[in-house]
Every structure is written in structure tokens, then in C-alpha cells.
Amino acid sequence: xxxxxxxxxxxxxxxxxxxxxxxxxxxxxxxxxxxxxxxxxxxxxxxxxxxxxxxxxxxxxxxxxxxxxxxxxxxxxxxxxxxxxxxxxxxxxxxxxxxxxxxxxxxxxxxxxxxxxxxxxxxxxxxxxxxxxxxxxxxxxxxxxxxxxxxxxxxxxxxxxxxxxxxxxxxxxxxxxxxxxxxxxxxxxxxxxxxxxxxxxxxxxxxxxxxxxxxxxxxxxxxxxxxxxxxxxxxxxxxxxxxxxxxxxxxxxxxxxxxxxxxxxxxxxxxxxxxxxxxxxxxxxxxxxxxxxxxxxxxxxxxxxxxxxxxxxxxxxxxxxxxxxxxxxxxxxxxxxxxxxxxxxx
Numbered sequence: 001x002x003x004x005x006x007x008x009x010x011x012x013x014x015x016x017x018x019x020x021x022x023x024x025x026x027x028x029x030x031x032x033x034x035x036x037x038x039x040x041x042x043x044x045x046x047x048x049x050x051x052x053x054x055x056x057x058x059x060x061x062x063x064x065x066x067x068x069x070x071x072x073x074x075x076x077x078x079x080x081x082x083x084x085x086x087x088x089x090x091x092x093x094x095x096x097x098x099x100x101x102x103x104x105x106x107x108x109x110x111x112x113x114x115x116x117x118x119x120x121x122x123x124x125x126x127x128x129x130x131x132x133x134x135x136x137x138x139x140x141x142x143x144x145x146x147x148x149x150x151x152x153x154x155x156x157x158x159x160x161x162x163x164x165x166x167x168x169x170x171x172x173x174x175x176x177x178x179x180x181x182x183x184x185x186x187x188x189x190x191x192x193x194x195x196x197x198x199x200x201x202x203x204x205x206x207x208x209x210x211x212x213x214x215x216x217x218x219x220x221x222x223x224x225x226x227x228x229x230x231x232x233x234x235x236x237x238x239x240x241x242x243x244x245x246x247x248x249x250x251x252x253x254x255x256x257x258x259x260x261x262x263x264x265x266x267x268x269x270x271x272x273x274x275x276x277x278x279x280x281x282x283x284x285x286x287x288x289x290x291x292x293x294x295x296x297x298x299x300x301x302x303x304x305x306x307x308x309x310x311x312x313x314x315x316x317x318x319x320x321x322x323x324x325x326x327x328x329x330x331x332x333x334x335x336x337x338x339x340x341x342x343x344x345x346x
Contacts, residue, residue, distance in 0.1 A: 180243070187268055249272065
């Protein structure tokens with residue numbers, strides 16, 4: 001076993017303390033990653049605080065991991081020592097079910113091994129995340145990252161990037177598409193960058209007039225404040241696609257009415273309470289209301305390659321491990337533009 005250390009919470013009070021634990025030895029198909037950077041995502045906070053009802057302690061969060069490959073197993077061909085590798089939201093799956101065979105391992109019908117607060121494929125051994133010094137992962141679930149990139153700013157792509165890229169690809173957003181992004185936060189700012197790079201005409205829909213300058217700086221072509229009812233009428237039927245990145249409770253019907261014929265609104269934010277929409281808002285214009293999760297390994301690698309080609313990274317603020325709790329508090333207050341990343345190198 002490999003002795004390592006990280007930062008863990010012991011209960012729902014989410015107080016982080018140094019934590020010594022062990023990773024498995026590097027097997028024939030494994031790589032050992034020396035973690036350099038790990039993003040902080042809102043799901044980390046929910047799970048650290050026990051808000052989703054599935055938390056197991058002690059917990060080392062973190063599933064936006066970028067680091068240096070320091071050891072490879074005897075059968076590894078995808079990576080070599082010195083490469084940069086990433087780990088996203090899961091680290092293994094059964095590899096045999098219909099979902100895995102369709103490159104959608106995140107929906108594995110047997111068991112998808114979460115990067116943290118989950119279990120390995122034996123469904124017994126706990127997984128600990130990227131707020132740590134090392135991670136051992138099968139090469140098939142590692143992601144290749146170019147060493148010439150801003151690695152800290154790449155880390156959030158492992159969750160926020162694929163969460164927004166996947167629905168944009170699924171609904172064929174591209175040249176000629178009129179796309180809107182609801183909410184300009186950790187997910188929304190990635191949605192804007194990706195949709196613009198794909199060639200869409202992009203509008204940011206926000207309740208905050210102060211975010212217009214940021215939206216335009218990120219590449220958005222248009223900006224509308226949705227709290228001003230005078231702005232809503234001209235938007236009726238004006239979009240082919242809406243990416244809803246808001247995790248607070250909000251109205252669906254107002255946005256659905258902005259969709260043109262057979263337009264789609266996709267939810268990637270996770271409001272706490274059940275959502276509701278009027279049937280007429282969906283039946284009118286044959287509108288689609290859908291949800292989207294992360295992508296599989298193949299699609300995540302595709303996203304990383306697309307971002308590298310187009311120079312897309314996340315806008316980040318760096319913190320050190322002793323600042324994690326403060327970063328959590330600021331994330332809850334939406335006091336970050338747009339993602340916190342922990343410097344784990346030291």
C-alpha cells in the first residue's frame with residue numbers, strides 16, 4: 001500500500017484536518033498521480049456537509065484532479081512517467097454493461113466508482129478524493145492533459161467543463177444555433193466559453209445587471225436581465241437551446257417560453273426542491289425539457305482536447321489547503337469568479 005495524506009472532514013460540520021491514509025499499490029494497469037491541483041465544486045460542499053444524505057466519513061473530497069504521473073504499471077500504454085493526467089468524477093466501472101460499452105461509464109448499470117465518497121468496484125473499499133497528495137487510478141479512467149496548459153485552470157474542466165460540454169454536443173449546438181446560458185457562475189461561465197467556441201450566437205440570461213461586463217468579456221454576444229419584464233417579451237421563441245446552470249430554485253416556464261420550435265432547455269444546475277413546468281409551456285412549440293449529467297471517459301477526453309485546441313480554461317482563484325473552509329463559505333455566497341482551485345503541490 002502507498003502511504004499518503006490529504007485533508008478530510010470527519011462529520012457534517014465540514015472542518016478540514018490533515019488526514020493520513022493509504023492508496024492501493026500501483027497495479028499492472030494503474031498510474032500513480034502526484035496531485036498538483038484540485039478544483040472545489042459545489043457538490044464537494046454538499047457532500048462534506050452531509051446535505052445529500054449519502055455522506056460517509058472520514059471524507060476526502062475532490063474530483064477535479066490534475067497532476068504529474070510519477071509511476072506506471074507494467075501493462076500501461078496510455079501514459080508514461082512525467083505525463084500530466086487528470087481524474088474526473090469517477091475512477092472505474094464494470095466495463096461490460098450496455099452503458100459502459102456505449103462509452104457512458106458514468107451510468108454504469110453495475111457500479112460506477114465515484115472518485116470520492118464512494119467505493120471501489122468491490123463496493124466495500126472507500127474512495128478518497130483529490131484534496132490529497134497522491135491518487136492511484138486505472139489508466140483507462142485517467143485523462144490526458146497537455147503539460148503546456150495552465151494546469152490549475154484546466155482542473156475545473158474535469159467536472160464543470162464536461163457538465164456543460166456534454167449537453168451542448170448532445171443537442172448539436174454550433175454555427176447557426178441561437179443559444180442562451182442561464183446563470184453566470186462556475187458552470188455558466190464554462191457554458192458561455194464552450195458555446196461561443198462551437199460557433200453559436202450566445203446570450204447570457206441573468207438576474208444580475210452587474211454581470212453584463214463579465215458575460216461580454218467571456219465572449220457572449222448578448223445579455224438580458226430577466227428580472228425586468230420588459231426584456232422578456234422580445235425573447236419569446238428566440239432560442240434554439242437554453243443551458244440552465246442555476247442551482248437555486250427558479251421558474252421554468254419563463255425560460256421555456258423563450259424556446260423556438262423544437263427548442264431544448266437542459267438543466268445542469270441542481271435546485272434543492274423539485275422543479276415544475278406547465279404542460280402548455282412544453283407542448284407549445286414542441287419544446288424539450290431535459291437534464292444532463294457528466295460525460296464518459298471518451299467524451300471527457302474529447303472535451304479536454306477541444307478546450308486545448310480553442311484555448312479554453314476555467315477562470316480560477318487559487319487557494320491553499322488551509323483556506324478550504326473559507327473557500328467553501330465564499331462559494332456558498334457566490335463570492336468567486338468563477339472557480340476555486342486548491343494548490344496541492346506543497
